[in-house]
Amino acid sequence: MTLTAPPSERAVPAPKATASRRLSSFLTTHPRARLSLLLTAPLFWLVVVYIVALVLLLVTAFWSVDSFTGEIRTDWTLDNIITVVTGALYQTVTLRTLGVALLVTIIDVALALPIAFYMAKVASPRMQRILVIAVLMPLWASYLVKAYAWRSVLSQEGILEWVLAPFGMHTPGYGLPATVITLSYLWLPYVILPIYAGLERVPDSLLEASADLGGKTWRTIGSVVLPLTFPAIIAGTIFSFSLSLGDYITVNIVGGANQMLGNLVxxxxxAANNLPLAAAIALIPIVIIFGYLALVRRTGALNNL
Incomplete structure (x- = not known):
């Protein structure tokens, strides 16, 4: 008589390894492959959208426009580069753009340092959260809304004129001062946040040690705080400097008749339908930014970011 095991006690065959399960096991045991797969999509997007676009921009700058038909000719020429480098208009606008970007960066760093220091080292945890939200709130509003709001404030009949009139002062109106003020306001959060993050990484024990050794406030800031937060300050300046170099909307709104490189592009x-010349002009801020990054890298400030 043959005994047969009940169905519940019969051996169940092991499930076959599917392709997804094998891939999951492979990625689990190979962290480098997992990291490479994770970075493939964003790196591909960066190469295609950013690097390829820059290369195409560089190539377009060496083309020309037919003066009769207005069509772009792909014949290689240096006329656009020579025009941009030697033209008095482009030299003047380049110096104006560079000066505005530097002034905006200096103002933003001067304002961001005390604000970020108070947020990181003085304010209570609850106040820190409130201040972080306050810094981020302007970023929730539209760029155009903020620019037009400053246009209203700086106008001859704006609220600033109403405040200054009893003291015999007047608003500067539209022009380069208004451009600097508006751009400084627009990019200030981008400077505060990196500096705040850098100050948070400075141990409080170092500040206490400086005080114990007799270091005054300014000596502690100059000898302890600034050297440790220098990379964060540089990161903030990269944001404000590069964003100011490429801006053209704010200049159209509050800059009056002044132009910057973005306006020429x-x-x-x-209006002019001269894409090769626009590409040649756009190379100026690109070269300036790459030069600034190379200069910053030589100082070693980016190594700790």
Missing amino acids: YTNVG
Whole structure:
């Protein structure tokens, strides 16, 4: 008589390894492959959208526009580069743009340092959260809304004129001062946040040690705080400097008749329909930014970011 095991006690065959399960096991045991797969999509997007676009921009700058038909000719020429480098207009606008970007960066760093220091080292945890939200709140509003709000404030009949009039002072109106004020306001959060993050990493024990050794407030800031937060300050300046170099909307709104490099690019792309010349002009802020990054890298400030 043959005994047969009940169905519940019969051996169940092991499930076959599917392709997804094998891939999951492989990625679990190979962290480098997992990291490579994770970074493939963003790196591909960065290469295609950013690097390829820059290369195409560089190539377009060496083309020309037919003066009769207005069509772009792909014949290689240095005329656009020579025009941009030697033209008095482009030299003047480049110096104006560079000066505005530097002034905006200096103002933002001067304002961001005390604000970030208070947020990181003086304010209570609850106040820190409130201040972080306060710094981030302007970023929730539209760029155009903020720019037009400053246009209203700085106008001859704006609220600032109403405040200054009893003291015999007047608003500067539209022009370079208004451009610097508006850009400084727009990019200030981008400077505060990196410096705040850098100050948070400074141990409080170092500040206490400096005080115990007799270091005054300014000596502690100059000898302890600033050297340790220098990389964070540089990170903030990169944001404000580069964003100011490429801006053209704010200048159109509050800059009056003044132009910056972004305005020349916009004019040549739109009204003049001269894409090669616009590409040649756009190379100026790109070269300036790469030069600034190379200079910053030589100082070693980016190594600790």
